[in-house]
Structure formats: C-alpha cells, structure tokens
Amino acid sequence: MPYNIAMISDFFYPQPGGVESHIYQLSSKLVDRGHKVVIVTHAYKGRKGVRYLTNGLKVYHIPFFIIYREATMPTVFSFFPIFRNIIIREQIEIVHGHGSLSSFCHEAILHARTMGIRTVFTDHSLFGFADAGSILTNKLLKFTLSDVDHVICVSHTCKENTVLRASLDPLMVSVIPNALVAENFRPLSYRPQMGERGLGVPPRIGPNDTITIVVISRLFYNKGTDLLIAAIPRILATHPNVRFIIGGSGPQAIDLEQMLERNVLQDKVEMLGPVRHEDVRDVMVRGHIYLHPSLTEAFGTVLVEAASCGLYVVCTRVGGIPEVLPQHMTTFAKPEEDDLVLATGKAIAALRSNRVRTDRFHDQVKMMYSWTDVARRTERVYNGIKGAISEQEFYGHYPGASWDAARGRTRSFALIDRLKRYYGCGIWAGKLFCLCVLIDYLLYVFLELWWPRANIDIARSWPKKPVPHPDAAAAKASRNTRERIRASS
Structure with a gap:
C-alpha cells in the first residue's frame, strides 16, 4: 500500500555523513517501491526553498538559525506553521524523523501527533547517561518518544541504548541497519x-x-x-x-x-x-x-x-x-x-x-547489505503503525491481555491520552511537557481557523513508476548474475 511520507531531519545533503546518506538512499528506494517521499531540512549555504533530486525526490530547505554542527536552534512552536503547510500541501500520512540531536525531528513528531498523523523515529547515535549534555538530550528524547508510534534503531546496541534512554517498551523498537550501494x-x-x-x-x-x-x-x-x-x-x-x-x-x-x-x-x-x-x-x-x-x-x-x-x-x-x-x-x-x-x-x-x-x-x-532490503523492512513498519498488517504479524506474537494499547502501534491521538503519556515523564518535566502539548494544540486550532486548509494548494505529485513484481525482479537478478558469470569466464 503506497504512503505519502515526510522524512525530517536537520542533517541532509550537501553535508556528508551517515545520517544524510541513510535518509537519501532510504527515500529513493521507497520512491522506487511506489511511495511518495518528501524531505524537510534546514537551508544550507546556496540551498533554499524547494529542490528536486533524482527520482522526483522533493526536498524542502527551510531557513532556520543554525547553532552547532548543522543543528537548528530549538524553538518548539515556530516551526509549526511551515510544517503544517508542507504536510497539507503534500498530503502526508506518515512523518519519519531522524537523529536525536535534530531539533526539526523532535518538533515535527510533536506537531504531527497534534495533527493526527502517524510518526516514526530513527535513532542513529549512542549517548551516555552521566554528563550534562547526555542528560538533557535523553530528557528531550523521552519527551519526543513518549508519543511516537514506532522507533527504528540501526543496531542492537543502539536499540538497547535508546530503550534505556527513553524508557521505551522494547516491542516498540525495531532494528534495521544501514546499507550501501x-x-x-x-x-x-x-x-x-x-x-x-x-x-x-x-x-x-x-x-x-x-x-x-x-x-x-x-x-x-x-x-x-x-x-x-x-x-x-x-x-x-x-x-x-x-x-x-x-x-x-x-x-x-x-x-x-x-x-x-x-x-x-x-x-x-x-x-x-x-x-x-x-x-x-x-x-x-x-x-x-x-x-x-x-x-x-x-x-x-x-x-x-x-x-x-x-x-x-x-x-x-x-x-x-x-x-x-x-x-x-x-x-x-x-x-x-x-x-x-x-x-x-x-x-x-x-x-x-x-x-x-x-x-x-x-x-x-x-x-x-542492501538499501532495497532496508526500504522493504521500513515499509513493514509503516504497515504496522497504519494497521495494514495485524499485531500478530507485526510483533511476531499476540501481546496478550496485559498489553497496554496506549504503548502499542494503536496510540490514541486524543488529547487526554497524550497528556497522560507525557505526565509520566517526571515530577517536574511531566508537567512542563503537558504544558507544551497544550500550547501546541491551541496553536494548531488557531492555525486551522486563521489559515484554513482550503486556502492551501495541494502540490502535484511526481509521476510514479510502476512497481515491478517480486518474481520479475528475482528473474532479472538471476539473469544478470548468469550474464556476469559468462562474461568473466
């Protein structure tokens, strides 16, 4: 089932790096599989506005203030009007954020949940628990992941680290490694x-x-x-x-x-x-x-x-x-x-x-390692949070009667349920998080009244390629292998 997906992170090309390459390659392969993907990042030197990459991959470069190592200054709410406009224009169904240190990622997940959109987060880094920077980052991560539908980590060590840092249920976290071309x-x-x-x-x-x-x-x-x-x-x-x-x-x-x-x-x-x-x-x-x-x-x-x-x-x-x-x-x-x-x-x-x-x-x-395999496994996560596959198929077993539905893939968008999840993040932090969610909700209501959806033009989608049948792809790969062996002999 094709989805409209927004990949959101502070880290993207032209800056080189593992996160940047991961987002680009994964997005390209998802487009090949019939999905619509747009990437939202901040403006880099010489790159502002909307750019098109290979395969019709659209990139939104938003001008925001950079504070350290290409990460934007966290503002919590100022990104919401632009984000809402992009989500409505592109008819986004799933918001996929990348990077624990990306302000865009954290804010986008908060705003997407307020708008009633399913969210996924991919963690690419390891952090400690003792120094001041790690403590603040971990608290921010706990705030974001208290109300996310699913989490992806790039290694099993990364999964253990993220589960401990954000107090997550391990069933909510999948391991999908990086790959290469x-x-x-x-x-x-x-x-x-x-x-x-x-x-x-x-x-x-x-x-x-x-x-x-x-x-x-x-x-x-x-x-x-x-x-x-x-x-x-x-x-x-x-x-x-x-x-x-x-x-x-x-x-x-x-x-x-x-x-x-x-x-x-x-x-x-x-x-x-x-x-x-x-x-x-x-x-x-x-x-x-x-x-x-x-x-x-x-x-x-x-x-x-x-x-x-x-x-x-x-x-x-x-x-x-x-x-x-x-x-x-x-x-x-x-x-x-x-x-x-x-x-x-x-x-x-x-x-x-x-x-x-x-x-x-x-x-x-x-x-x-294959990016096609990474895209296929990520697509399975999307199917799981959208309800396209059963809980038994997604998790590998029935969670059982003790399973808390509020922690599963069926996370409620109701404001009261969201506040309950945030309230459990700490004596003082929980109250602060609830206040942020309430302000975000009121801002969303104001934007809906002040800038109605009817006034936002829907963007044209890039023509989609026909998705090849799996048997046809396997036959082509086998034929190419035989041709290579004949050529080398």
Missing part, C-alpha cells in the same frame, strides 16, 4: 566471484611494498581524532613502509596538522581535507587498510563502504561496530592508544603474509 564501492580490479574458489586474483603484497592506511572521518573528539593523532607517529616509526591518507574536516584538523609538523611526517601523511561522498570510493581504493578509531558509534556505514572497496578494517570495539562486519574482515582494538597501535600492526602483518582475501570482500558485503 555496492556498485558505487567497487575495488579497482573487481571481478565477480563464483563459489568458494572464486574467479578473482588475490592481491599480493610483498614484505617491502608500501601499505596505505586510509582514514575518512569528521575530525571531532567522538570520532577518535585524539587517538589517531597519538597513534600515527608510533605506527609510522614501527612500520617505515606505511603511508596514511586522511580525509575529513573538523575542529581537530589543526591538531592533526600540528602533530605532522612536530614529527616531520608530511611526506608520509596526505591530508585531503573535506571529501564529498561521491569521491569516497576513489580515495578508499588507493589504500589497503581502513582505520576507524571512533570512541562511540551506533553503526558505522563507512566500515561497510571500506570493506566493499576491498580494504581490511581496523576499528575500535565500541557501540554497534562489532555487529557491522564479520570477523575475517576486521581487527578490533580497545579505544586506547596502545591497543590501536598493536591492532594496526597485526593488520599490516596479516596483509603482508597474504592471509586475508580482501578480493572477496566486495561480493560478501553486497550480499549482506
């Missing part, structure tokens, strides 16, 4: 594999050959830039035939450059600066190892992209990273300087001994 991340000398023996020629690295380590990341503290700065001189001192390529920008880029000057390593470390997402593959295929020293990560799409390009991955064992790739593609390290240097040395030794068949990584990753 494997064709866009092929190794330089790619040949399709067939069976266990394979048709590709495994790369050979001699004892004196140069090994290139690639790092592509935002240069922030949580991405492990301090670890990287400490580890690079030690790795290069131990392994003279190693070079680094570092792509990315951030506040700690100056610290990285100062380290290179202190240790006179400019000839061994190439700094690329910001790298566009479409250029990531061209950078990765220049290397042999991908180093990811992150301190916290819910999933790590860049790890999948690196493995798909045929790179051996060295990463920290934090968050949802251990769930991303199988063990033969990775060497794990503790988020400590000594262990990261040791793990990198093990990876270099494994490549020099030719024990790792990186030529097989692309085909293996291609089988594991």
Whole structure:
C-alpha cells in the first residue's frame, strides 16, 4: 500500500555523513517501491526553498538559525506553521524523523501527533547517561518518544541504548541497519566471484611494498581524532613502509596538522581535507587498510563502504561496530592508544603474509547489505503503525491481555491520552511537557481557523513508476548474475 511520507531531519545533503546518506538512499528506494517521499531540512549555504533530486525526490530547505554542527536552534512552536503547510500541501500520512540531536525531528513528531498523523523515529547515535549534555538530550528524547508510534534503531546496541534512554517498551523498537550501494564501492580490479574458489586474483603484497592506511572521518573528539593523532607517529616509526591518507574536516584538523609538523611526517601523511561522498570510493581504493578509531558509534556505514572497496578494517570495539562486519574482515582494538597501535600492526602483518582475501570482500558485503532490503523492512513498519498488517504479524506474537494499547502501534491521538503519556515523564518535566502539548494544540486550532486548509494548494505529485513484481525482479537478478558469470569466464 503506497504512503505519502515526510522524512525530517536537520542533517541532509550537501553535508556528508551517515545520517544524510541513510535518509537519501532510504527515500529513493521507497520512491522506487511506489511511495511518495518528501524531505524537510534546514537551508544550507546556496540551498533554499524547494529542490528536486533524482527520482522526483522533493526536498524542502527551510531557513532556520543554525547553532552547532548543522543543528537548528530549538524553538518548539515556530516551526509549526511551515510544517503544517508542507504536510497539507503534500498530503502526508506518515512523518519519519531522524537523529536525536535534530531539533526539526523532535518538533515535527510533536506537531504531527497534534495533527493526527502517524510518526516514526530513527535513532542513529549512542549517548551516555552521566554528563550534562547526555542528560538533557535523553530528557528531550523521552519527551519526543513518549508519543511516537514506532522507533527504528540501526543496531542492537543502539536499540538497547535508546530503550534505556527513553524508557521505551522494547516491542516498540525495531532494528534495521544501514546499507550501501555496492556498485558505487567497487575495488579497482573487481571481478565477480563464483563459489568458494572464486574467479578473482588475490592481491599480493610483498614484505617491502608500501601499505596505505586510509582514514575518512569528521575530525571531532567522538570520532577518535585524539587517538589517531597519538597513534600515527608510533605506527609510522614501527612500520617505515606505511603511508596514511586522511580525509575529513573538523575542529581537530589543526591538531592533526600540528602533530605532522612536530614529527616531520608530511611526506608520509596526505591530508585531503573535506571529501564529498561521491569521491569516497576513489580515495578508499588507493589504500589497503581502513582505520576507524571512533570512541562511540551506533553503526558505522563507512566500515561497510571500506570493506566493499576491498580494504581490511581496523576499528575500535565500541557501540554497534562489532555487529557491522564479520570477523575475517576486521581487527578490533580497545579505544586506547596502545591497543590501536598493536591492532594496526597485526593488520599490516596479516596483509603482508597474504592471509586475508580482501578480493572477496566486495561480493560478501553486497550480499549482506542492501538499501532495497532496508526500504522493504521500513515499509513493514509503516504497515504496522497504519494497521495494514495485524499485531500478530507485526510483533511476531499476540501481546496478550496485559498489553497496554496506549504503548502499542494503536496510540490514541486524543488529547487526554497524550497528556497522560507525557505526565509520566517526571515530577517536574511531566508537567512542563503537558504544558507544551497544550500550547501546541491551541496553536494548531488557531492555525486551522486563521489559515484554513482550503486556502492551501495541494502540490502535484511526481509521476510514479510502476512497481515491478517480486518474481520479475528475482528473474532479472538471476539473469544478470548468469550474464556476469559468462562474461568473466
């Protein structure tokens, strides 16, 4: 059943990143499956108003004040008039918000519930419980998710973190990982594999050959830039035939450059600066190892992209990273300087001994991750909250008599039921949340009277593609596979 969906987040292209890529790829695949999707984000430099992307994907760039790392200033109510106009113009049935730190996302879910629209939230991040920033973020998340229909997390670790932070029922949370377009991340000398023996020629690295380590990341503290700065001189001192390529920008880029000057390593470390997402593959295929020293990560799409390009991955064992790739593609390290240097040395030794068949990584990753599969599973969530499938099919069993319907997919839009859910968020916070909901409801009534729906023009929908039958798609995939095998033999 096709739906009209609004994807809402502060984080979208042209800014590169995992959340941005997730929203774009998921939206594109949902459009391919016959749904109408619009994306609502804030204005970026040079991008305001309405833009059309591939497949007729419409993007609303709304001019709002940015406060930190492309997140807009939270205003609670000022977004409502524009949001209501977009929802009515595009005839939206489901609002899907992304990102715990996105003000647009939180406000959109609140306004959508006030307007009687089903909502979904996707969490892409991990947060702690002790520092002031995490406490405030978790309270905001609890406010938003007290009245949401369903939550999606990108890893099982992320699910556990979100359930604890927002005091959610685990049945309300589904795990749907990120993915990649494997064709866009092929190794330089790619040949399709067939069976266990394979048709590709495994790369050979001699004892004196140069090994290139690639790092592509935002240069922030949580991405492990301090670890990287400490580890690079030690790795290069131990392994003279190693070079680094570092792509990315951030506040700690100056610290990285100062380290290179202190240790006179400019000839061994190439700094690329910001790298566009479409250029990531061209950078990765220049290397042999991908180093990811992150301190916290819910999933790590860049790890999948690196493995798909045929790179051996060295990463920290934090968050949802251990769930991303199988063990033969990775060497794990503790988020400590000594262990990261040791793990990198093990990876270099494994490549020099030719024990790792990186030529097989692309085909293996291609089988594991697909945006089409992510879209299909997300569509199932939409069917569940809209009542298109039964509770038994959606949850896998009957919740039973003890199931509280107010916590299930059938969440009531009645104001009194919503106030009950918010009131339980804390002695003082609960009262504040109820006040916000009441003001939001009164603002909605005022907008309905002051700016009637009849005065808002309905936007024309982009012509939809015919949705291919699943059997036809499977037959086409099988035919393409046979043609590739014949071409390679």
